[in-house]
Structures are given as C-alpha cells and as structure tokens.
Amino acid sequence: MHRRTPVSADLSVSQSVIGRSKGESAKDRAAIQDERAESLLRTDAAAVLQYLARRVDPGDDASDLLSDSMLVVWRKRGAIPANPVEARMWFFGIARRVLLTYRRSASRQNFLVARLKANSATAPVHANKAGNVDDGGEDLRAHVRSLVGTLSDTDREIVTLVHWEGFSLEQAAVMLSMRGSTVRTRYSRARAHLKALLLASEDIAPTAL
Structure with missing residues (x-):
C-alpha cells in the first residue's frame, strides 16, 4: 500500500526551499x-572632494566632509x-546636504562670516599695456x-554646478529641487550679471564664463 507524505512535511519542505531562495536573493x-x-x-569621490574644497576653507575640512558624505x-x-x-x-x-549641515554649525559661524566678507570684496586685476592679464589668466580666474x-x-550654486562641476542645467535643477525653467532663468540672469561685472573691470573680456 502506497503511503502518502504528510501534508505538514510537504509544507515544511516548501517553506525551506522558499526561505533558501529568499535568502539567496537577499544576498x-x-x-x-x-x-x-x-x-x-x-x-566620483575625487570630483566630490573638489566640489567641497571649492566651498570650504581650510581645505582640510573638505576631506572630513567627503568622509561624512x-x-x-x-x-x-x-x-x-x-x-x-x-x-x-x-x-x-548628499555632499551638498553634508555641506549645508557643516555651514549651519555654530562652531563655524565666525569662519563663514569672514569668508563671506572676503568673497564680497572685488580683487584688483592688473593688466599690461595691451590690456591682457599679466600672469596668463590666474588673476582673472581669481x-x-x-x-x-x-x-x-542659489545663483552661486547653479553657476558653480554648471561651470565647475560639469552638470547640465537640467541636472542642476533636479539636484536643487527646482523647476527647470526657474534654474534656466536664474542662470541666464546670473551669467549676464557676472559678464557685466567683468566688463566693468578694466575692460577685461568675459572669457571665463
């Protein structure tokens, strides 16, 4: 007489197979x-480090922020x-959010204020008789x-993401959680503003943008 395998045994085997499959899938x-x-x-770690280094001073902090990121x-x-x-x-x-947290840190407030003041001052650009920058462009870049x-x-972040980090305007919009049309408008306005400032700086051609 043929003996049937108990239903409980069948269920046990099936559950074991399913469990093993799920475990392998999870692995x-x-x-x-x-x-x-x-x-x-x-x-991309090197590119993110450059992104952070351009936004913090001293540069050693960029390495710490990269590690956090x-x-x-x-x-x-x-x-x-x-x-x-x-x-x-x-x-x-992620790096941008880590950077924002860093900037909000109370222990960095004095440093941030000093840097913002430094950034707001326009550095003089020395030109030779031909009207060209003497050092081949380093002064102009500074x-x-x-x-x-x-x-x-916001405008600074848009401009630097595009020109320094190599992202498109559409990608910058996604990263900043902004509408593409808004980013394009702000970028165009900021770029025109920077060109006007460059033109006003001893008639230097705005080739850096």
Missing part, C-alpha cells in the same frame, strides 16, 4: 548594492540609482571666483 541584492556603492565612490552613501547604498549619471547626481546631492562669491546662495 544577491546586497552584493549588487555593495558593488554599486564601491563603484560610485571609486569613480561617503559614509552616508554607504549607509544608503540601497537607494543608489542604477543609472551612473543619476548616481553621480545623487552623490553630489577675480571671477570673487565675483561669483557675490551672487546669492
């Missing part, structure tokens, strides 16, 4: 997330977009940076 997802995070950090990336690696461009924007977005520092926080 696969974790491995993919780890690999994605490692790839993102390896590819990388830690957040690793903790949230499950949220990293699969698309490399979107992942890069996501990484920069002058442009000082002028960019006079923009509003």
Whole structure:
C-alpha cells in the first residue's frame, strides 16, 4: 500500500526551499548594492572632494566632509540609482546636504562670516599695456571666483554646478529641487550679471564664463 507524505512535511519542505531562495536573493541584492556603492565612490569621490574644497576653507575640512558624505552613501547604498549619471547626481546631492549641515554649525559661524566678507570684496586685476592679464589668466580666474562669491546662495550654486562641476542645467535643477525653467532663468540672469561685472573691470573680456 502506497503511503502518502504528510501534508505538514510537504509544507515544511516548501517553506525551506522558499526561505533558501529568499535568502539567496537577499544576498544577491546586497552584493549588487555593495558593488554599486564601491563603484560610485571609486569613480566620483575625487570630483566630490573638489566640489567641497571649492566651498570650504581650510581645505582640510573638505576631506572630513567627503568622509561624512561617503559614509552616508554607504549607509544608503540601497537607494543608489542604477543609472551612473543619476548616481553621480545623487552623490553630489548628499555632499551638498553634508555641506549645508557643516555651514549651519555654530562652531563655524565666525569662519563663514569672514569668508563671506572676503568673497564680497572685488580683487584688483592688473593688466599690461595691451590690456591682457599679466600672469596668463590666474588673476582673472581669481577675480571671477570673487565675483561669483557675490551672487546669492542659489545663483552661486547653479553657476558653480554648471561651470565647475560639469552638470547640465537640467541636472542642476533636479539636484536643487527646482523647476527647470526657474534654474534656466536664474542662470541666464546670473551669467549676464557676472559678464557685466567683468566688463566693468578694466575692460577685461568675459572669457571665463
């Protein structure tokens, strides 16, 4: 007489197989997330460090902020977009939030005030008889940076994301959680403003923008 396997035994085997499959699937997802995070950090950490270094002084603080940003990336690696461009924007977005927290820190207030005052001062640009910058452009670049520092926080962030970090206006809009049309308008206005300031600086051609 054929003996049937108890129903409870069948259920036990099925649950064991399902549990093992789920466990393997979870491990696969974790491995993919780890690999994605490692790839993102390896590819874009240097660019993020430059992004931070341009916005903090002393420069040593940029390394600390990068470490904080990388830690957040690793903790949230499950949220990293699969698309490399979107992942890069996501990484920069994290760095920007870390930077904003840094700037809000009470222990940094005196430093921030001093830097804002320094940025608001227009550095003189020395030209030779032909009207060209003597050092081949370094003074002009420093002058442009000082002028960019006079923009509003939002306009400055838009201009630097586009010209220094290489993002498009559309990508900058996503990173700043702003409408694309608003970003384009503010960028155009800020760029025209900077060009006018450059033209007023001893008739130097605004080639830096």
